[in-house]
Amino acid sequence: MNELVHKPKTGELDTSHGPILYLEAVSVSFDGFKALNNLSMYIDAGELRCLIGPNGAGKTTLMDVITGKTRPDSGSVFFGQTIDLLQMDEPAIATAGICRKFQKPSVFETLTVFENLELALATNKGVWTTLFAKLNGTQRDRIEQVMETIGLTEHRLHLAGILSHGQKQWLEIGMLLMQEPKVMLVDEPVAGMTHQEVERTAQLLLSLQGERSIIVVEHDMEFVRSIAQHRVTVLHEGSVLTEGTMDEVQNDPRVVQVYLGD
Ligand SMILES: Nc1ncnc2c1ncn2[C@@H]1O[C@H](COP(=O)(O)OP(=O)(O)OP(=O)(O)O)[C@@H](O)[C@H]1O
Numbered sequence: 001m002n003e004l005v006h007k008p009k010t011g012e013l014d015t016s017h018g019p020i021l022y023l024e025a026v027s028v029s030f031d032g033f034k035a036l037n038n039l040s041m042y043i044d045a046g047e048l049r050c051l052i053g054p055n056g057a058g059k060t061t062l063m064d065v066i067t068g069k070t071r072p073d074s075g076s077v078f079f080g081q082t083i084d085l086l087q088m089d090e091p092a093i094a095t096a097g098i099c100r101k102f103q104k105p106s107v108f109e110t111l112t113v114f115e116n117l118e119l120a121l122a123t124n125k126g127v128w129t130t131l132f133a134k135l136n137g138t139q140r141d142r143i144e145q146v147m148e149t150i151g152l153t154e155h156r157l158h159l160a161g162i163l164s165h166g167q168k169q170w171l172e173i174g175m176l177l178m179q180e181p182k183v184m185l186v187d188e189p190v191a192g193m194t195h196q197e198v199e200r201t202a203q204l205l206l207s208l209q210g211e212r213s214i215i216v217v218e219h220d221m222e223f224v225r226s227i228a229q230h231r232v233t234v235l236h237e238g239s240v241l242t243e244g245t246m247d248e249v250q251n252d253p254r255v256v257q258v259y260l261g262d
Pocket residue numbers: 030031034035053054055056057058059060061062
């Protein structure tokens with residue numbers, strides 16, 4: 001897209017024009033190497049977007065820019081119409097409602113499923129204070145609802161350490177959901193999962209779209225096909241190579257070329 005459509009002004013999260021994330025002309029260099037090169041991309045409110053691209057295409061750097069871990073050299077990054085993410089640090093961006101799930105699960109293995117979700121309640125109290133504090137009805141309902149969503153209700157009293165790899169990943173997604181994010185960035189969620197777990201993860205992510213936006217970075221094309229109902233973005237050499245439905249991008253000769261050249 002050549003014409004930049006975003007007209008920023010300061011204020012609350014405003015998605016009235018459709019997008020919840022605006023990345024415009026973003027460039028990031030590492031020692032002169034452009035990891036992101038004049039990249040523009042828009043994510044709609046409620047959209048589930050898959051981000052694919054060969055190794056080194058810039059997918060991780062893009063996630064790092066959105067979450068405030070990496071500062072671009074140039075460009076703009078807005079959350080809704082008005083919130084300038086480049087003026088915010090990582091904790092402020094997380095508090096504003098953009099959260100990230102890294103590839104490896106990082107649950108508390110010696111705590112139960114329920115306790116892990118309890119800890120993830122937005123709180124700045126310490127671990128023990130949180131666990132011993134009495135939950136109110138709303139918080140309890142929220143935990144129950146999230147356990148149901150991630151399919152771990154019957155494992156509520158099991159220690160996270162004994163869960164399967166897939167269940168740990170779902171629990172961590174549940175921990176993010178406890179914070180009621182507006183945007184979730186999910187990095188290679190199905191790596192190392194069984195076929196059944198991959199299918200369950202697809203259903204889970206599909207069930208989460210709408211209420212929130214989700215960006216999934218994934219190399220497993222079968223999985224991407226199973227969740228890509230709208231647009232897939234293909235990154236290559238730090239820029240958007242193309243966007244479209246899974247069929248459109250898979251039949252694009254430029255996409256075939258960059259993957260074959262990988
Ligand atoms: N901190 C850094 N210092 C130097 N170069 C970096 C740094 N981070 C990333 N790069 C380089 O920037 C390019 C883009 O990397 P990035 O990790 O964003 O790609 P990716 O699409 O996530 O790749 P993969 O699919 O392999 O994870 C790569 O060439 C990488 O080597």
